[in-house]
C-alpha cells in the first residue's frame with residue numbers, strides 16, 4: 278500500500294464530458310498535488326465506485342444523461358453523509374446553487390469560474406474532510422487504550438499517561454497532510470516525536486530535518502528552497518533545497534520559535550499554497566512534503582509580542598502536541614534510569630551497574646531543567662566513572678544537593694517562603710514541617726527523606742520520634 282497519495286482519501290470526479298474530467302484532473306494534480314483521483318463518466322456507475330473505493334470528496338456535474346447530478350447528490354448525502362460533495366456545473370443560476378447546498382452540497386462552482394477560485398474551494402473541502410476524518414478517528418481511539426503501531430514508539434521509553442495520549446493522538450492524525458507543532462521544554466524528546474510522526478505517516482520520502490534557529494532569511498530560503506544556477510554571485514550550479522529532498526516525506530523544522538519574521542512569510546506560503554520559489558526561479562514548484570515543527574518556546578506568547586506571525590501560528594497549530602517535562606512524569610524516572618544505564622554500559626563496553634534502590638525517589642525530587650537529555654547525560658557520566666558493581670553516586674551528588682535546596686517548582690528565594698506568613702513558625706514547628714514534607718516526598722522512606730534533608734537516618738528517626746512524642750503530650 279502506498280501512502281504517497283494525496284489526500285489519503287480518494288477524490289471522485291463525475292462528469293459525462295471526458296475533456297472536462299481530463300482538464301480538472303490535470304489542474305488538481307498540478308496545482309494542489311492531488312493524485313488520489315477516481316474518474317467516472319457514466320453517472321450510473323458512480324454509486325458503485327463510491328461503495329468500493331475510499332472516496333472522501335466528490336466533484337459532481339449536474340447535467341448528465343441517465344442519472345442526474347441532483348439525484349446522485351441526494352443518494353450520496355443519504356447513504357454516505359461523511360462524504361463531501363462539490364457541485365461543478367455549467368449552470369450559472371443562483372437558485373440551482375442554493376438548491377444543491379440545501380440538499381447537502383458542500384460548495385457549488387460554475388464551470389466557467391476562474392480556475393484558482395475553484396481550486397481554492399476544493400483545497401478548503403479537502404482540509405475540512407481531513408479534519409472530519411481525524412476527528413472520527415480520535416473519537417474511535419478515545420474508547421480504546423491500544424496503540425495500532427506501538428513499534429513506532431518503541432524507542433520513546435515511558436509509562437506516562439500523558440505521553441500515551443500524545444501517541445494515540447499522533448496515530449489518529451498520521452495520514453493528515455497538515456502540519457504538526459510539537460511543543461515542550463528542551464530535552465523532552467521533541468525530535469524523537471518528529472521521527473515517530475514521520476514513521477507513522479508511512480510516506481515514501483525521507484525525513485529531512487533542519488534547525489532554523491539563527492538562520493538569516495537568505496540562508497533559510499536557500500536551504501529550504503534551493504536555487505537556480507546564477508541566482509546569486511557564486512551560484513555556479515543549481516541546487517535542490519530541503520523541500521525537494523524531502524519529496525513526499527517529512528520536513529522537520531526545529532526551533533521554529535526563532536524563525537525570522539521574513540522567513541515566516543515564506544514558510545506560510547509553503548504551508549498554505551503548497552508552493553515555493555527556488556531562488557532565481559520565475560515559476561513556483563509544488564511541495565508534497567508534510568511539515569512538522571518543534572519549539573521549546575511559547576509561540577502564543579511570541580505571537581502576542583509580535584515576534585511570530587499570527588496566521589502562521591494558527592496554521593501550525595492545526596495539530597499540536599505538548600510533551601510534559603520530566604518533573605511531571607516522575608513515574609518514568611526509574612524506567613529511564615534502567616534504559617540509559619543499559620545504553621551507556623553497552624556503549625562504553627562495561628557491565629550494567631546496579632543502582633541503590635532509593636536513587637529514583639531521590640531523583641524525583643530534582644526539577645531536571647534539561648529533562649530527559651540531562652538524565653541521559655548523568656547516566657552516561659556515572660557509568661563512565663563507575664568501577665565496582667554498584668553505580669557510583671558521585672555524579673548524582675550535585676543533583677541531590679540542588680534537589681534539597683531547590684525543591685521542584687521552586688526557584689524562589691528563601692524570603693518568599695515566609696512572605697505569606699504573618700508570624701514565623703518556631704524552630705521546632707519549622708523542623709516538623711520539613712520532616713513531614715521530606716517524608717511525603719520520599720514516599721515514607723526514612724533513608725531517602727534523610728538524604729533530602731542532609732542528615733543521617735538515625736538523626737531523622739530521632740526527630741520523628743521526638744515530634745510524635747510532643748504531639749502525644
Ligand SMILES: Nc1ncnc2c1ncn2[C@@H]1O[C@H](COP(=O)(O)OP(=O)(O)OP(=O)(O)O)[C@@H](O)[C@H]1O
Nearest residue numbers: 432433434462463464465466467468469573649650
Ligand atoms: N522517552 C524517551 N526515552 C528514551 N530516550 C529519550 C526519550 N525522550 C528523549 N530521549 C532522548 O533524550 C535526548 C533528547 O531528546 P530530543 O533531542 O528528542 O529532545 P528535544 O525536545 O528535541 O530537545 P531540544 O528542544 O533541545 O531540541 C535524545 O538523546 C533522545 O533520544
